[in-house]
Amino acid sequence: MKPIEVDKLTKTFRGKRGRRIEALKELSLGVADGEVLGFLGPNGAGKSTTIKTLVGQIRPTSGKAMLFGELAGSTEARKRIGYLPENPAFYDFLTAREYLDLVGQTFGMDSAAICRESDRVLEIMALTEAAERSIRGYSKGMVQRLGLAQTLLHDPDLYILDEPMSGLDPVGRALVRDLILDLKLRGKTVFFSTHVIADVEAVCDRVAIIAQGELRAENAVSDIIAEGIEGYRVRLEQPPPPELQEYLDGELAVKTGDLYVPRHHFNAFMQQVDQAGCAIHLIEPRRKSLEDFFLKTIS
Ligand SMILES: Nc1ncnc2c1ncn2[C@@H]1O[C@H](COP(=O)(O)OP(=O)(O)OP(=O)(O)O)[C@@H](O)[C@H]1O
Numbered sequence: 001m002k003p004i005e006v007d008k009l010t011k012t013f014r015g016k017r018g019r020r021i022e023a024l025k026e027l028s029l030g031v032a033d034g035e036v037l038g039f040l041g042p043n044g045a046g047k048s049t050t051i052k053t054l055v056g057q058i059r060p061t062s063g064k065a066m067l068f069g070e071l072a073g074s075t076e077a078r079k080r081i082g083y084l085p086e087n088p089a090f091y092d093f094l095t096a097r098e099y100l101d102l103v104g105q106t107f108g109m110d111s112a113a114i115c116r117e118s119d120r121v122l123e124i125m126a127l128t129e130a131a132e133r134s135i136r137g138y139s140k141g142m143v144q145r146l147g148l149a150q151t152l153l154h155d156p157d158l159y160i161l162d163e164p165m166s167g168l169d170p171v172g173r174a175l176v177r178d179l180i181l182d183l184k185l186r187g188k189t190v191f192f193s194t195h196v197i198a199d200v201e202a203v204c205d206r207v208a209i210i211a212q213g214e215l216r217a218e219n220a221v222s223d224i225i226a227e228g229i230e231g232y233r234v235r236l237e238q239p240p241p242p243e244l245q246e247y248l249d250g251e252l253a254v255k256t257g258d259l260y261v262p263r264h265h266f267n268a269f270m271q272q273v274d275q276a277g278c279a280i281h282l283i284e285p286r287r288k289s290l291e292d293f294f295l296k297t298i299s
């Protein structure tokens with residue numbers, strides 16, 4: 001059974017004066033065992049709506065989502081996931097340890113296991129020092145890290161994380177990247193939404209791109225990156241002669257003299273360079289990035 005199977009999920013909200021907001025339109029998506037899938041999309045695309053449906057916080061208008069073959073939102077399905085909501089909020093009069101205690105109890109863990117696992121997850125999320133302080137005094141990043149800590153407590157097989165890196169400083173972001181890679185090494189499945197393309201590049205096997213409630217693309221990250229070299233940035237030893245100025249790389253290049261040569265022009269370009277008696281100072285391949293792919297996909 002696949003950890004996540006989404007089949008033609010549709011969600012229509014009723015807005016003000018009965019206005020219909022189609023947050024999801026027949027979205028279908030699968031996540032395989034042991035896979036890390038990044039869920040990318042602009043603000044308002046429907047990422048959180050998808051995630052809330054997966055964890056049973058909202059009901060779809062039509063279509064369905066299954067987790068390990070169980071209907072999303074059912075008790076069986078909920079037990080098997082670690083869920084980080086978009087803006088985690090806690091009873092802030094509790095300490096982190098007391099909060100984790102509560103989480104452990106809802107998952108039916110005994111007190112020895114809760115104690116042991118709390119130590120483990122507080123350590124992973126660098127919260128050991130703050131564990132006995134009430135959450136009220138936590139910074140935004142600490143609250144986010146506690147949110148992540150509680151997803152790990154019962155060591156589930158599937159992690160559904162809504163913007164896990166949000167609100168974190170570079171150290172915290174690196175911590176979460178390492179955490180996701182570590183979960184992957186342990187054979188866990190991770191589905192997370194994000195706006196940060198570099199994070200997708202760093203940890204994901206695949207990326208799914210959503211815009212206006214529709215799935216726009218689903219690709220292996222390695223395929224996108226390996227799509228290859230689009231062209232070359234070239235700098236000559238001297239300012240480019242008139243016959244090479246058609247290759248000037250944008251307006252700024254008039255000053256720098258940087259040239260951009262599309263891949264299929266490269267041989268012809270090199271002949272021209274030779275004929276003009278120019279010398280090359282630098283050649284650098286320019287690859288299609290995940291960012292280009294994302295922007296093209298959502299436009
Ligand atoms: N409870 C609700 N009532 C009415 N409309 C809603 C509700 N929740 C979400 N929406 C609408 O559904 C659409 C998708 O919202 P969603 O929160 O899923 O986007 P998102 O991709 O998570 O965006 P962001 O990147 O900003 O978090 C938006 O147009 C939003 O206004």
Ligand SMILES: [Mg+2]
Nearest residue numbers: 047048049086
């Ligand atoms: Mg969201």
